Amino acid sequence: MHRRINDRLNSTLERWLPEQRLFLKSETSTRFVRLKPITQALTLGVSCLVFGWSVIATSLLFIDGISSGSTRDQAARAQVAFEYRLDTLSKERDARAAEALAAQDRFQLALEQVSKMQSTLLSSEERRRELETGIDVIQGTLRRTMGERDEARTEMAAVQADMNGSNADAVSDAARTQDMASTVDFLTAALGATAQERDIMERDAEAARSEADQILLEKRLLEQRNDEIFTTLEGAVTVSMAPLDKMFKAAGMNPDSILTQVRKGYSGHGGPLTPISFSSKGNASLTADEARASNILGSLDQMNLYRIAVEKMPFDMPLKAAFRFTSPFGYRWGRLHAGIDMAGPIGTSVYSTADGVVTTAGRQNGYGNVIKVRHEFGTTTVYGHLSKIRVSVGQKVSRGDHIGDMGNTGRSTGPHLHYEIQVGGAPVNPMTFIKAAKDVF
Known part of the structure; x- marks a missing residue:
């Protein structure tokens, strides 16, 4: 077959x-x-x-x-583009810092101008009250003088009536006539002096009214200027606060909760940004300008709390030198890669991304030489595969401190930094914080 x-x-x-x-x-x-x-x-x-x-x-x-x-x-072009982006962000951060310093200087100058204007307003108000008191006194004097003039005229009319109707003795008539003439001369002189004094007082009153009108005009101009200054300051505060609030929300953090915790930790009173306190009976007597000034100072105090919170949260970059991203956050070969990998030469400086306390500084399986830093608000950062550790457990570090050097220790296929951020013990994508801060710093 x-x-x-x-x-x-x-x-x-x-x-x-x-x-x-x-x-x-x-x-x-x-x-x-x-x-x-x-x-x-x-x-x-x-x-x-x-x-x-x-x-x-x-x-x-x-x-x-x-x-x-x-x-x-492509990697070379991506690295060049990333370095250019870093340079641009650095320049933008420096520009924002310069603008913040300029805004703070303008605010201090505006506060001085507001203080001077308030002093001028108080002086103008006191002067106006004095003028009103003087006008009241002059008007009272005029009324009293006119009353005395009317009484004198009445008495003179009565005396003349007595002279015309009397047929008494010749010697008595002559004496009365002489007395009456003397009285009339006295009254005439008194009336003339009173009329002259009245004219002077009327001129003084008119001058006082003109001066009061001028003071009221100056007061309205000062109020208008104050309104422009307050409007400018309110706009500057709003523009400065919006990016910070947006940054915390983009990082998945509640800004109100963060500020409440910062305020509890910094509960001291006093200082240039403390809101104005006027009375123990409440703020019912506050003027509109005083209320606006108090609100602006409160907003600046809130901005200062934001600044403190930013220093204590990992919004900074752990590397300042050139590097390239080699592995993102997420599942890889069925296992969660809990951070991001940034490759660079061995010995590249690694920096703390926020203020905190070192909880781990040694060797761990998988991570090799690793540093863990505990920050405020339940956040922790992890720096793995280091060639050298420059801090110790329990040491306090600040944002931007040099804590270690990049290496190739542990389970690593090449020199790189493994960077993690944990919130409440759970890993989150570090790029969330990095991207949230890129438009602010």
Whole structure:
């Protein structure tokens, strides 16, 4: 059966591959090897397979070489773009810092101007009250003088009536006439003096009214200027607060809860940014300007609390030198990669990303040489695969302190920093904090 199948295959293939004979000649004899069609077909098939495998392997090696070169070029371009982005962010951070300092200087100048304006307003108010009191006194004097004038006129009319109706003795009439003349002269002089004094007082009153109007105009101008200053300050505070609030929310943190905890830790009173306190009976007597000034100072106090919170949370970068991201946060080969990997040369300085206390500084399985720093608000940062540790357990570190050097210890395929952030003991993506802070610092 097997031979019959071979014969059929040979007869079928003989059309294209006729039987060949390979002669082998020696000194004494001549032999030949018969190459049947099926044998030739198998030989050609094996040769084609070997040739195809060689072509495919060569193509794969060639494509891999091209891809490797392209990947290196892309990595180089990505590194250049990242360094440019870092330089841009650094410049933007310096510009924001300069703007904050300028805004603080403008605010201090505005506070001094507000203080001077309030002093001027108080002086103007006291002067206006004095003028109103003087006007009241002058008006009272005028009314009293006019009453005395009317009484004198009444008395003079009565005396003249007595003179006209009296037929008494001549000597008595003459004496009365003389007395009456003296009285009339006295009254006339008194009335003249009173009229002159009244005219002077009317002129003084008119001048006082003009001065009071001028003071009221100056007061309105000062109030308008105060309103412009307060509006500018309120706008500056709002613009400065919005990015900070957005940064905490983008990092998944509750700004109100964070500020409450910071306020509990810094509960001292006093200082230039303490809101104004006016009375133990409440703020019902506050003017509009005083209320706005108190609100601005409260906002600045809140901004100061934000600044303290930022120093205590990991919003900074652990590396200041050039590096490249090699592995993101997430599941890798079925296991959670709880941080991000940043590759660079061995010995690259590693910095603390926030104020805190060192809880671990030694060797751990997988991490190699590792440092763990506990920060406020339940956050912890982890720095793994270090070549050198420069801090000890229990040591307090500040944001930007040099705590170790990049290395290749533990389960590592090359020199890099493994950086983790934990909130409440659970790992979170460090890029959340880094991206949240990129538009602020």
